[in-house]
Amino acid sequence: MEQYKYVIVGNSAGGMAAARSIRKVDASGSILMLSDERYPAYSRPLIAKHLSEGKSVDRMRLAPPSFYDEMRIDVRLATKAVALDSAAHVLRTDDGNEILWEQLLLATGSTPVVPPVPGSERAGVFTFTTFDDAMRIAAHLPAVERAVIVGGGFIGLSAADALRKRKIDVTIVEMLPRVLAGMLDETASAMVEEAATDAGVRIMTGRRVESINSDSLTGRTVSSVTLDGGARLPCEIVIMAVGVRARTDLVDGIVDIDRGILVDEYMRTSVPDVYSCGDACKTHDYVRGSQGVIAVWPNAVAGGAVAGSNMAGAAQVYDGATTLNALPYFGLSIGSAGIVASPDDDIEDVARTERGCYRKVTLKHGVVVGMVFAGDTSKCGVIHALMKKKVPVGDFKESLVAEDFGLLSLPRELWQSQVTLEE
Numbered sequence: 106m107e108q109y110k111y112v113i114v115g116n117s118a119g120g121m122a123a124a125r126s127i128r129k130v131d132a133s134g135s136i137l138m139l140s141d142e143r144y145p146a147y148s149r150p151l152i153a154k155h156l157s158e159g160k161s162v163d164r165m166r167l168a169p170p171s172f173y174d175e176m177r178i179d180v181r182l183a184t185k186a187v188a189l190d191s192a193a194h195v196l197r198t199d200d201g202n203e204i205l206w207e208q209l210l211l212a213t214g215s216t217p218v219v220p221p222v223p224g225s226e227r228a229g230v231f232t233f234t235t236f237d238d239a240m241r242i243a244a245h246l247p248a249v250e251r252a253v254i255v256g257g258g259f260i261g262l263s264a265a266d267a268l269r270k271r272k273i274d275v276t277i278v279e280m281l282p283r284v285l286a287g288m289l290d291e292t293a294s295a296m297v298e299e300a301a302t303d304a305g306v307r308i309m310t311g312r313r314v315e316s317i318n319s320d321s322l323t324g325r326t327v328s329s330v331t332l333d334g335g336a337r338l339p340c341e342i343v344i345m346a347v348g349v350r351a352r353t354d355l356v357d358g359i360v361d362i363d364r365g366i367l368v369d370e371y372m373r374t375s376v377p378d379v380y381s382c383g384d385a386c387k388t389h390d391y392v393r394g395s396q397g398v399i400a401v402w403p404n405a406v407a408g409g410a411v412a413g414s415n416m417a418g419a420a421q422v423y424d425g426a427t428t429l430n431a432l433p434y435f436g437l438s439i440g441s442a443g444i445v446a447s448p449d450d451d452i453e454d455v456a457r458t459e460r461g462c463y464r465k466v467t468l469k470h471g472v473v474v475g476m477v478f479a480g481d482t483s484k485c486g487v488i489h490a491l492m493k494k495k496v497p498v499g500d501f502k503e504s505l506v507a508e509d510f511g512l513l514s515l516p517r518e519l520w521q522s523q524v525t526l527e528e
């Protein structure tokens with residue numbers, strides 16, 4: 106049986122950060138990374154660029170081709186971990202191998218949720234979370250004039266933006282009253298909807314896709330969707346983008362799971378020597394004070410780095426993350442973090458709209474707990490740092506949303522310690 110000191114399942118944001126971190130502590134311990142995808146680690150947020158401009162996976166790589174050799178990491182691509190015996194420390198892969206490990210990391214990420222809509226098995230229905238998804242969609246596009254995107258979250262918006270760049274007629278169908286409802290407030294959602302509409306996207310909020318239909322003789326290929334109320338939208342492609350869920354299939358019934366793998370502050374699961382990070386696990390949300398799946402890239406990287414340190418024996422605590430996004434859609438930059446809309450009496454919003462840019466910072470007891478920026482996100486880094494460090498900002502809160510806000514707007518003692526505030 107093969108033996109490795111460290112086995113990492115998942116070769117993406119979390120897994121790569123963990124591998125780098127292990128190597129900082131342990132220069133020689135053997136490392137194996139497994140991925141059921143066919144490609145060396147790539148930037149998942151960039152897959153839309155394959156759709157819009159044909160960007161290759163090689164140009165999305167997280168590390169140069171020499172990375173794995175230089176770091177003395179064995180990597181096995183297109184290889185799925187299919188069974189875990191945590192007591193015997195053995196992992197089985199779909200090519201029949203059994204691997205003995207000392208420390209195991211579950212950096213298995215997330216998997217797209219596909220709602221049980223009748224017809225979702227038809228040719229022309231896709232999800233959009235991997236480079237292979239982007240390739241399959243791109244290959245289908247020559248037959249496509251009209252697309253329906255189910256879901257107006259950030260994955261749906263990314264797909265819509267990319268398809269518009271390919272001159273496809275796009276409709277987004279969103280069940281909630283507005284797009285990006287999880288990461289923006291009403292004002293910023295409206296700005297995104299306006300930018301999308303100006304770019305030619307039709308947005309239907311408060312609506313549901315009830316079935317995906319085919320008029321073809323074989324009944325295989327998509328030709329329309331039916332919405333609640335009976336309206337039909339003709340289309341040749343449907344992209345399901347209603348969200349993702351933690352990918353835990355490998356360890357169901359083995360480690361404690363509650364909508365995500367449960368980990369402590371050292372990223373340890375309930376089973377000794379088994380760690381997790383990223384989209385697969387629940388993380389401490391330092392703003393909300395609760396545990397939740399925080400499916401964003403920076404959380405996977407930071408949590409993976411901490412997991413790697415601990416696996417290699419250098420104790421490190423993860424102080425948690427919060428929801429955080431900075432994205433451009435249809436030419437409009439948006440940034441958001443933490444609590445973006447709350448009816449809580451203790452919550453105070455400080456907001457300003459100036460020259461087409463919207464800036465809002467949300468405070469609780471004088472400390473930043475959230476932000477929404479649309480049109481200009483250049484100051485999001487500083488606000489995020491103030492938020493993370495829980496700096497009292499009550500005395501200068503108005504300046505945070507001013508157009509000319511910068512480090513020098515902060516009290517002298519703060520900007521003098523600017524090394525601690527990442528711009």
Ligand SMILES: Cc1cc2nc3c(=O)[nH]c(=O)nc-3n(C[C@H](O)[C@H](O)[C@H](O)COP(=O)(O)OP(=O)(O)OC[C@H]3O[C@@H](n4cnc5c(N)ncnc54)[C@H](O)[C@@H]3O)c2cc1C
Binds near residue numbers: 115141152383384402
């Ligand atoms: C279209 C899109 C756009 C996004 N844009 C942004 C953005 O702008 N900003 C942002 O912060 N976040 C964005 N995200 C989210 C971000 O990509 C994720 O939070 C991040 O990739 C999580 O990293 P991870 O390492 O936890 O998991 P993943 O990136 O999901 O990687 C997990 C890997 O493990 C593999 N794997 C799982 N199980 C097994 C197994 N049993 N055996 C072998 N391999 C396995 C998977 O195939 C996958 O390759 C976006 C996501 C998508 C889909």
